Amino acid sequence: MKPTYQPQDVEARWYDVWEQAGAFRPEVNPDGEPFSIVIPPPNVTGVLHMGHALDQSIQDVLIRRKRMQGFAALWLPGTDHAGIATQNVVERELAVEGLTRHDLGRERFVEQVWEWKARSGSGITNQMRRMGFSTDWSRERFTLDDGLSSAVRKVFVDLYHEGLIYRGNRITNWCPRCHTAISDIEVEHEDEIGELSHIRYDFADGTGSVVVATTRPETMLGDTGVAVHPDDERYRDKIGQTVVLPLLGREIPIVADAEVDMEFGTGAVKVTPAHDPLDYEISRRHDLPAIKVIDEEAKITQAGGEFFGQERFEAREAVRHALHKQRYLVHVEEHHHSVGHCSRCGTVVEPMLSDQWFVKVRPLADAAIESVKQERTVFSPRRWENNYFRWMENLRDWCISRQLWWGHQIPAWYCDACGETIVSIDDPAACSCGGALRRDEDVLDTWFSSALFPFSTMGWPEETEDLATHYPTTVLVTGFDIITFWVSRMMMMGVHFTDTEPFRDVVIHGMVRDFEGKKMSKSFGNVLDPLELVAKYGADAVRLALLRAAAPGNDIPLDEQWIDAARRFGNKLWNALRFAVEHIGITGVPVEGGYPDDPGPEDGWILDRLSSVTAEYDRLLDDYRFSDAMALVYNFAWSEIFDWYLEMAKSPLKDEAQAATTRVTLGVVLRDLLKLLHPAIPFVTEELWAELGDGSLLITSSWPTPPAIDGPAGMGDLQELIAGLRRFRAEHQLGRTTLGIHLDDPEGLATGWWEAQLAALAQAEVLSHAPPPELAGHTRIPAGKVAAFVPLAGVVDVESERPRLEKALAETEKLLAASAKKLANESFRERAPAEVVAKEEAKRDEFTARVEKLRTQLAELG
C-alpha cells in the first residue's frame, strides 16, 4: 500500500490548536496596522452551502495572508437572526404538534425561538470551523445581541426624529402565508402565462359602456373608478361619466390619468386602490376611496358581497363565472406577464393597503452613491458599481415593518387616549396625557439590523476600542446577489451614522453553480454539499478548488473533478515535502530568512523563480485575482519545484558542499511555498510545517519576502535541451538506453553540472563539448544558444529522422516568412515601438539560422 495523504485525520487536529492558541485574534500582532473584515452573517437557521464556502474561503485567504504579513487582522464572525426564515422553522416544529404561534402567545413563542437557537444556532459556526476559517470567535456577534439591539434602536429613533423614518398607510407586498409585509426586493418575479379578461362596465345613464381589461377579475369587487389616458380619443368625451360596477352595482367615475398606457388592453383601467400600487396612486390623485376586498389570509372580505370568505384564486374563477353568466365578460385572452412571489415561501404576493413603517431612502442613498463616485469605496471588479448606482438611483422607500414576532420590536408606542405616538430609546412608562401606552407589535426587517453590522458589531454607539481600531473595515467580500439587500444598505447607514464608509473595498464574487452552469437547487438535485465534499476530499481541497475557480466576479461552475484535482495537489505536496525531508535530508529550516549566499546553479534558478513568483502572487492577491494567484502558485509548485528542482536536487554528482547548499535551498524554498499556500490550504501546510523544524504555528509565522537574485545564465537553454532530448527519445521510443551526445556550446555555458543534469534528467552522456568533425550521421537538437548532436548510428535509423526534420523545417519556414513579412512592412517599422521591432528582428534572425541548420542537416542525410 502506497502512502497517501489522509486529510481527514490531519484536519481534525489543527483547528482547536489554532483557536486555543488565540491565533485568530488581531492581538497576535499588537503593533500591526489594522486590517478588518466583517463576515456576511449567515442565517442562524442555515447550513453551510457552497456560496458560504466560496465567500468565506476568499475572506480567509485575505485575512490569513495579512495576519502573516504582520497586520492586526480581524475577521469578525456572526450570525443573522433572519426573521422570517427562523420564525418559519420554529412554526413548522410547532405545526407538527398541531400548534400555531398564536396558541403560545408572543412571549412564549419568542422564548421557544431562543431555545431553538441555543440548540441549533451553533450548527453553521461548527461547519465554518470544519472548513478551517480563521474567524475571531471571541468577538462573535448575533444580530439580536443586546449590543446590536441597542444600535438598532438608536438608529431607528434617530432616523425617526430626523424625519427619515415614517409610518404610513401604503400599498405594500403582503405574503398571506408568512403573514407579513415584505419589501420590494423580497418579491421575486416569475414569468407566467395568465389570462386577460375583458369586462364591460355600463354607463349609469344607459348610453353605452366601456370595456376594461384585467388579469385579476376578483379585484373588480374593490373597484372605485375607471381610468383612461387624458389624450385618448376613444374616451375623451367619457371622462367624468359614471359607470355601474357589475355584480355589486356600485356607481364609480371615469377619471383621466396620464399614467394609463393607451396601448395596453382597451386603454381603460379598472381602479382598485387597495390592491394595486398604480391604482393606489391614481386614487390619490382623483380622491377615489379604497375598498379592501382581500384580507390578510388572501380571502375575500365582506365588501366582496356574495364572494365573502372565498380564497382569492377561487374567487377569481367565481367572479369570472358570474360576469360571464351576466354577460359582462366580453372575452378572455392568453396573457404573458410576471407575477410576484414571496422570496421566502414562494406564495403569490398580494399588494395590500396597510399601515407600515418606511425608511425615506432618497437622502441616504444620495450620500451612499457619492461615496462610490468619489472612490472612497471601490468595487472589485469595477463593473459592479454600475449595478449599485442603478439600484440606488431608482430606490423607492423601504418598508421595514414586519408582522412577525422574531426580531427587533419597533420602539414605538401609541396612546389610545390622546392619539400620541412616542418613539424612544427607553421604554416610556406612560403618555404625557396620562393615558396608557400600547407598543407597536411589529418587528423590523432583518436587513435593517444587517445594515448596521459593520459598526454595531464593534460596539457602536459606544466608543469602543474595536470601533476606533477596526472601523471602518478594510474589505467586504460578498456575492453580487446581495449588493441590493445588504451592501447598499450598509453604505447608507454607515455613511449616515458613522460619517465614514463602512468598508474601503467591496469584493464581489459570483455564484457557485453546477458543472453545467445551472443554479444549484434542491429541486434540480444538483446541489453539492460542501460538508460532504470535505468528508470525502478534505477542507483544503474544497477551498483550493473554489479559489482556483474564483475568477473576478464570474460565476463558478463547480465539478467534483476540480475538487479531486485540488486534493491530488495536497497529496503531491505532502509527498514532495516528505521526500525532501527523508531522502534529501533537509532539516532545521529556519522560520524565516536563511537564503544561501552562494547557491549552485539550480539553487540560484529556483530562488530566482521563488522571488518573482512571490512578487507576482502578492500583486494578484492585492488585486483580488484569486484564480490567477492560485494557478500561479499551483503551477510553480508542481511544474517547477516538484518536476524540475526536486529532480535536479537529486543529482548524484555533487560534492558535499554543493549538496549542503541544495539542502538549505530546498528547505527555504519549500518553507516559503508552505507559507504562500497556507492562506488557501491551511491544514496540510500546517501539518507539513512541523516537518521542517521547530513546530511553531505556521499561522502566526511571517509572510515570505525572498530576496531578488539573478538566476544562472543558460538555465532556460538547459531545460530546453533536456526537453528536446526527451522528445527525441520519445519519438524514437528509446526506452531506457543511454544516448551519447556532442554539445555545441559556443558560449561555454555547459559546465560539469550540465553533464550531471543531462545524465539524470535526459539519460544522455556527453561525449564531447564540441560538434563532431563529421556532421553526417548526426541529428541536431537545438536549445537556444546551445545544441546537441546525437550520433544516429546504432541508435536509430538515419532515415527515420527525415520526417521529423522536414516537419520542423516547414514549421520554422512558416514562422520565418511571417516574421520577414512583418519586418518588410514600412509602417510596422515606423509605428511599432522600437523594442517590438527589435524583438521581431531577433526572431527573424533566429528563425533564419534555424532554417539554415535544418537544411544542412537534411542535406547531410543524403
Add this chain to the structure above:
RNA sequence: GGGCGCUUAGCUCAGUGGGAGAGCGCUUCCUUGACGCGGAAGAGGUCGGCAGUUCAAUCCUGCCAGCGCCCACCA
C-alpha cells in the same frame, strides 16, 4: 420594456493589443531513492459571425446570431 454579462481545446472554464492556457478526458512510453492520486512525450482551437479602428485584433468599436442573469406599478 431597460440594463449587464457570456460565446476560446472533446467537456468545464481562465487569459492577453505583439508567436493561444489550466483542470479533466484522449494517445504513446516509463514499477529510474516520495507521490501510478505519479513522471515523460503527444494529439486536439479559422479564440461565435460580419464589418471597422490599428503597423498589428482572440483582446478595442459597431452590427448580427445564440445563451444566461438582473431590474421594471406588463392593469
